[in-house]
Amino acid sequence: MNTRLGAAPAAIALAAALLSACSTVVAGTPVAETTVSKIDPGNFPTTPRTVTAQSAADAWQQEGMILADSVIAPSDIDAALTAVVTDEFEGAGGPLLRIGQLVERNNARGVPTGGIPPAKAAQLELNTKFDVGFMSTAGDAPTTPKTQFSAALLRFTTDAAAETAMTTLRADAPPPARLTRIPGAVLVSSTSGGGGGVTKTVVAAPVNNLVALVWATTRGTDSEDLAIRGLTSQLERARTYRPSIALSARAIPAIPMDRDGIMSRTIESQNDNQHRTRTAYGFSSGFEHGDGYFTARTAYLINRNPRWLTAATRSGVDLIGKTNRTGVLRARDRAAATSYVVEIRNGPYSTFAYSVPGLSPDQAGCDYDSGAQTPYTCYATVGRYALHASFVSLELARQAISASYLINKAVGEN
Known part of the structure; x- marks a missing residue:
């Protein structure tokens, strides 16, 4: 490594x-x-x-670093998840400033990575952009991992905007029974039958003006369990977030730099x-x-x-x-x-x-x-x-x- x-x-x-x-x-x-x-x-x-922030992105990135303290580590869910996967996508660890960092795609191994299906990502980009986010991703091995896990927390301008994003993220397929026990949680996507028996589950839930987005990819059928456990933990930690500024319409938010x-x-x-x-x-x-x-x-x-x-x-x-x-x-x-x-x-x-x-x-x-x-x-x-x-x-x-x-x-x- x-x-x-x-x-x-x-x-x-x-x-x-x-x-x-x-x-x-x-x-x-x-x-x-x-x-x-x-x-x-x-x-x-x-x-x-x-x-001094000279653009909105300069300032929002710093808020993303503050938001990061409210994001779980993959190793919080499974102690084996500490490896940086060599073919992971852009944004795999760090602040999120555009929806493209989260778009679902296949890597070189044919394994789906990213948390948001392209069509849903396009809708969010057009209608409900987030201000900033932060994500951490890890696997149980740097190459051909059996398990990969990602947790992201997205900040929207208002609670209503976060709810609108949740509506966009919701999949047509019925959610797993366990997921329905989490208030506001939705199934974003679920795939199976990938190369090597890979399955993937993406889930999300709101916390005020935040959206927790979690996905797990496994060789087997346990991605659903891992993703739901991760979402439960992420929602709990998301409630610790204390924004550095109140919601503001300023072009460059006054975030302490x-x-x-x-x-x-x-x-x-x-x-x-x-x-x-x-x-x-x-x-x-x-x-x-x-x-x-x-x-x-x-x-x-x-x-x-x-x-x-x-x-x-x-x-x-x-x-x-x-x-x-x-x-x-x-x-x-x-x-x-x-x-x-x-x-x-x-x-x-x-x-x-x-x-x-x-x-x-x-x-x-x-x-x-x-x-x-x-x-x-x-x-x-x-x-x-x-x-x-x-x-x-x-x-x-x-x-x-x-x-x-x-x-x-x-x-x-x-």
Whole structure:
């Protein structure tokens, strides 16, 4: 399993950023103690920033990260569901900003993925768009899994809009008897007879202006049971959601774009439209899919890596700020931040380690993972903060982590 997820789509690119996670530390070339004059940040900014949403998508994505705390993890339903399935669809872990991230389709194995049949998705797109959502998906194996499970929570503008969406989602076929015991729940779709005896069940239910959408795919006949159990759990957790703002008709909702200054410590994304996210999602030039602040639990919903969650929990990581250039994690204290970086880098996937000019080996270092899309990841610590930057070249990764170090020193160590 490549926890760097180098070939992953934008929706799960956070995993690559948070999870350079498994790497073998090979001693790099020792360097002198930190000398600011020797640090090379290249053309990256070196001062803290103020994050402002320039488009509705910028703001709604952040609300999606807040909504994520009310989404269940697949492993909450079945402890074996922790694998990132290699042929899973776009949006498999992370914020949802368009209906296309949920459309049902067959993957390369002929197994149906996604939660909403195309015709129903088209109706929702035309008549009842959601504001934002969040989803997590996992299987019991990265390739040819026997079981896959997905849970999504969609926020609509009003309770009435959520009810309208439920009407659209309801399948013509009669629902299973067990599902009728859940108030407002509907069967969205049910398929069987796929390759390898695969069955799939999709169910949904409303909670105020939210819609919980859950689906399970299994080799056998138990997808219905798994989906209904998942929906029951998701509805319970959905009730914990506390929106950051009241419903508003503002073009760009006034969602707080920073928390405790964690985003001021990051380097702004450079959205050059390489992944067409500006067109597809409506981001402004300083945002990418997956940007924002969130909890360690939300990071786990995206990376689905128990080893990462264990390391983060052990180090008391309680807040993360992430862009497509750098990430900043707040640990319990200075010692915990250092322990986190050591544990994250002490794994089987990276094969080299490099120093960062101007920073001592106990403050910073870089790893190389040949299987990742951005194979060079550099780390540093500043007080209780662990920093990381992943790039296609060692020079850029070193420069980005150097700039991140200077920014975080300017903001402070606590």
